[in-house]
Amino acid sequence: MAAARTVFGLADPEALAKALKDAFYLADEELATAAWLALALGKPLLLEGAPGVGKTEAAKALAGILGRRLVRLQCYEGIDAAHALYEWNYPRQLLALRQAGERPVDIWGDEFLIERPLLQALKTPREVVLLIDEVDRSDQEFEAFLLEFLSDFTISIPERGTLKALERPVVILTSNRTRELHEALRRRCVYHWIDYPSPEQEARIVMLRAAGVAERTARAVARAVARLRQEPLVKPPGIAEAVEWAQAVDLLIAGGVPWPEAFRRSLGVVVKDEEDLPHVRGRLDAILEEARP
Secondary structure, eight states: OOOOOOBTTBOSHHHHHHHHHHTTOOOOHHHHHHHHHHHHHTOOEEEEOSTTSSHHHHHHHHHHHHTOEEEEEEOOTTOOHHHHSEEEOHHHHHHHHHHHTTSOOOTTSGGGEEEOHHHHHHHOTTTEEEEEETGGGSOHHHHHHHHHHHHHOEEEETTTEEEEOSSOOEEEEEEOOSSOOOHHHHHTSEEEEOOOOOHHHHHHHHHHHSTTSOHHHHHHHHHHHHHHTTSOOSSOOOHHHHHHHHHHHHHHHHTTOOHHHHHHHTHHHHOOOTTHHHHHHHHHHHHHHHHOO
16 A cells, blocks of 8 residues: 655645635645645646635635735737746846946856746746746747746757756746637646535625624625626636625725615626616625625
């Protein structure tokens, strides 16, 4: 029988889930298992789900419990390798050449190199967690570049040579699934889909991340938010909005605002689109009635 393997000091997925909870992130069994296996296998972790379900927060919490710095590459339409890897500080190089005069100067030294997230992860793999956030917002050419990078964790700097990571860095990719990712990239990763939590789970998240919120408020907000997500909204509320709404409601109640009115007055904390507000205001009484403890 094979001996149990400890991964980054974590004996099993349950130990990882407990550590994440201590870092104020509630992970279910499936997420904790996927994250633990990604660490154990040395593979990137690909988290997909709707905006606001806690993908980026999972990466932040994981970096925290590993005692590592989170290095974030925010993807966007048109991002290229230069923005992800490195750039040379040309103005500083020119200034150095002017100041040097006839003296030789190495303009390809570290002081002229602007390190972007991927290069930072390669140079200090034991110190960082690399987050490639919203990879679905990049184009297919950049995705192909990422696939090559994740294959061998090597980059070539023409003026400096080839740089290879001493070990595989911890990598987390997130996607809102605005477009389908290439199958080759998916195969490179351990995959997990994060859905919106159940009202019961979301109430626990609210009480964990906003300890001062009354349980009655947390449960009502969780039910109301779950109901809002069933409406045809442009921007359904995420978990962060649920936490902030519960805090806002409790603040208003503490100031003497009646319980249902506190929800109405703080609606702008949870609904943040001008097209959504009139729709929600028209449905709010029914939603609050269903959410009432």
